[in-house]
Amino acid sequence: MTYDCDVLVIGGGIVGLSTAYALARTRPGTRVTVLEKEPGPARHQTGRNSGVIHSGIYYAPGSLKARFAVRGAAEMVKFCAEYDIPHAVTGxxxxATDREELPRLHALVQRGRENGIPVRELGPAQISEFEPQVSGIAGIHVGTTGVCDxxxxxxxxxxxxxxxxRYGAEVTRIDxxxxxGVAVRxxxxxxxxxxxxxxxxxxxxxxVARLAGDDPGMRIVPFRGEYFDLARPDLVRGLVYPVPDPAFPFLGVHLTRGVDGGVHVGPNAVPAPAREGYDWSVLSPRDLAETLAWPGSRHIARRHWRYGAGExxxxxxKRAFTEAVRRLLPAVAEDDLRPAKSGVRxxxxxxxxxxxxxxxxxxAPRTVHxxxxxxxxxxxSLPIGREIARRVLASLDSG
Incomplete structure (x- = not known):
């Protein structure tokens, strides 16, 4: 059998490219080809997020998210510095803007400490020292959070x-x-x-998992995150987040000063009628039919319809979105929010x-999904890439 490469990676976002990078570092000489259907890298989730280097405070101790985020935050800062990529460690x-949020805020403090993250508890006056325009009854400061491109x-x-x-290389068949080994058309x-x-x-x-003949046991349900840019960026010095609801893997509408000096506001989280549906005008009958046919989608709708209705x-x-922002930033007005590009989770x-x-x-055999x-x-992404590389190399060695 003649192989064009040792490992084929489908997807040219940051995780796929980190995997290729890790393979080169772990086992030099490994021939890797990355297939990306778009004309360039990072056209979807990677290039449409808020650019935050997360500390790892939100994630359950011992989870992959906690382990990889804590380690990855430090490595991402180092990587950006090494290659002169715009970044900043801002904290x-x-x-918390309501007393009902205080138990959740205290739980985050404990979780952060269990994950080895430096956390400082703040009262209202101390919040104002960091962010004069931000209102809250209690807060925490996480020093290892940052931003990058x-x-x-x-x-x-x-x-x-x-x-x-290879860009413009959409995979249509896997044998x-x-x-x-594996053949991809x-x-x-x-x-x-x-x-x-x-x-x-x-x-x-x-x-892609189904193309390979595997049952993934899940479906991707797309949620669009809609953002605004703050017309008065001087209102915010750094990064400001609400206390998240632990029932959902979303962090709520937050304020992020990016590496360009602008302030991003958002996102909310609404079901998208297309996997690449970055606004309401984009509808994919295939994507929507798959979402509605998946039993898990119906369970979500029954359990969380109130949350979904609010989003x-x-x-x-826009007035309702502004009201959500004003819980953190009372000085903001509806005219201060200018539409920015959305992302899909x-x-x-x-x-x-x-x-x-x-x-x-x-x-799966000869495959990592x-x-x-x-x-x-x-x-x-850097520790995730190493983990994927470890698994795929073990698969090669065993086969």
Missing amino acids: KLIV YAAVAEQLAQASGAEV RRPER TADGTVLRARALVNCAGLHCDR LRRSLS AQAVLRDGTLVDDFLIRE VLNAPSPAATA
Whole structure:
């Protein structure tokens, strides 16, 4: 059998490119080809997020998210410094605006300490010292949070990995034979053969898993996160977050001063009628039919319709969105919010309606599937890439 490469990686976002980078570092000489259907890297989740380097404070101790985010935050700062990529370690505030949020805020303090993250508890006066325009009854300051340009990180990973990255290469068929390797056909008819396959297809990872003949046991249900830019960026010095609801893997509408000096406001989280549906005008009958047919989607709708209705209201009403922001930043007015580009979160949902919270990586013969890697995947991408590389190399060695 003649192979075009040792490992084929499907997906040119930050996780796929980190995997290629890790393979080159772990085992030099490994031939890696990355297939990306878009004309360049980082066109979806990687290039459409708020650019935050997350500390790891939100994630359950011992989870992959906690382990990889804490480690990945330090590594991301080092990577950006090494390659002169715009970044800053700013710290952030998590602010409670209602007494009912205080138990959740205190739980975050404990979780942060269990994860080895420096956390400082604040009263209202101390909140004002960090952010004079922000209102809250209590808060915490997390010093290891930062911001960077993840699209630039992805481009640098592509270069530094030494991998062959093929853009405009949408995968349409996969033929896997454990004794012979994997053959992949792209939309233009090109066939590539490899000894092993890594599925980092993000919004389409469940479909790629099925193309490979595997049942992923989940479906991607897309949630659009809608952002605004703050017309008066001087109102915010750094990063300000609400206390999140632990029932959902979303962090709520927050304020993020980016590396360009602008302040991003958002996101909310509304079900999207297309996996690449970055506004309400984009509807994919196939995507929508798959979402509605998946039993987990119906379970989510029954359990969380009140939460969903609130998010939908903020999506359709700028006034309602402004009201949510004003809980943290009372000085903001509706005219201060200017529409910015949205993102779509590739949320894995199990058949029973469980929103998968941790990273989900599954293995099959000669294959590694990354089936849930939303935020903080960009922060954690370097250790995630090493973990995927370890698994795929073990598969090659055993086969």
